Amino acid sequence: MRVLIIIPAYNEEENIVRVVNQLVTEYPQFDYVVVNDGSGDDTARICREHGYQLVSLPVNLGLAGAFQTGMKYALEKDYDAAIQFDADGQHRPEFIQPMLDKLCEGYDIVIGSRFVQKKKPLSARMMGSRLICSAVRLTTGKPLTDPTSGLRMYNRRMIRELATRLNHPPEPDTISYLIRKGANAAEIQVTMDERIAGESYLNVTRSITYMLRMGISILLVQPFRGGKFPELSAEQKKVEVVCH
Template sequence: MDKDKKIGKSEVLIIIPAYNESGNIVRVVDEIRNKYSEYDYIVVNDGSLDQTRKVCHANHIHILDLPVNVGLTGAVRAGMRYANYHDYKYAIQLDGDGQHKPEYIKTMLKAMIELNADIIIGSRFKTQRKPITARMIGSQLITYAIFITTRGKYIGDVTSGMRLFNRKMIKRFGYQLNYRPEPDTLAYLINSGIKIEEVQVDMRERVEGESYLDVINSFKYMTHVLINILITQWFRNR
């Protein structure tokens, strides 16, 4: 796209990675268009195998259409490059399943400015306790691993995909391979001097579709993340 064809005049771009979200994406985007039109948005269709692309075009949704599935990291990277190209000051990632509420963007922006933070996480557990479930126990283990390896930085909601990034982080997540939207990257970033803070938010339950993180995949995911936090991060370029 040409630089003069930027969607709007907002300083904020909402990046919505979407993989097989045909049942959710219209509702997600309509909420933004109808209630939060002060923000720009882009749906990054990550090579969906369902009707996500057709649904987006039929409903005149702004879409960055990736021809193949590149995974969350690749989809977010594409969105960040779009944000950088169009000179957005802030970018926020909202999931395409509708769990994240745009009403909290204003609060997160305020916190970023007041705290001079590079990343603000929309956290379910900033002021509330995690429920005792197998998945939340895994999340807590990751929280403790980050706490230990960063000498005391507590991140309560390590798996939250609702994250606000400043201009510096837009460039880094867009163009540096060591920057991935995963929990292990939080430890790496904090140890690299990046300031990360949390803001309490409320999230919805997924309406349609299913998360790929079933019991087996959740265990594999947690193990992989813990290894990256405890060992691999020390070998990544800073």
């Protein structure tokens, strides 16, 4: 299995070396690509100086654009699986192989969840997470515990879908939509670290707005979207069955 780690990066000059160097030195069996999302800091320069595998966007497209760029790269290079991996150091690479093992059980999407075996804390943000979980379960029947997790792995069928179709941002409403279309999704328990340097764009106000927007999208927008998954070639299907 050829696995690509997609690392969208926007103004991550303080974190990118630590994140990529750990992958290169401790997990060389996996390929990676940094997608510099038009950063205004030295993220791109640092990646070039270190010789990192880099796709640098000339302008800031946002997470959705950077993520789809990585998926297009995965499709073009014919990868068997791709995983979204944060550039801020919160995602831990030791969970990549367990997620791949789960994917090989026949799933299209595997989510690294903080709450498969652990209880959600009582906070405003987790109340929003519970709202999204309820919306996903109501519309798909799937009891996900952490749909807002950004640590997600996709198989070939999903790579092609996410690389070639519009309106597929890496968000919970897209996961809900894909499940409704027939994608098999699973979760495994993971641990995530706190951001060490830099600042997250999600403050309290943005977090609340985000949760409400996702809930509305899942309940009122995604159920009315149509479309079919693109067909895989016979060789691609064979790889998905073998998964080794």
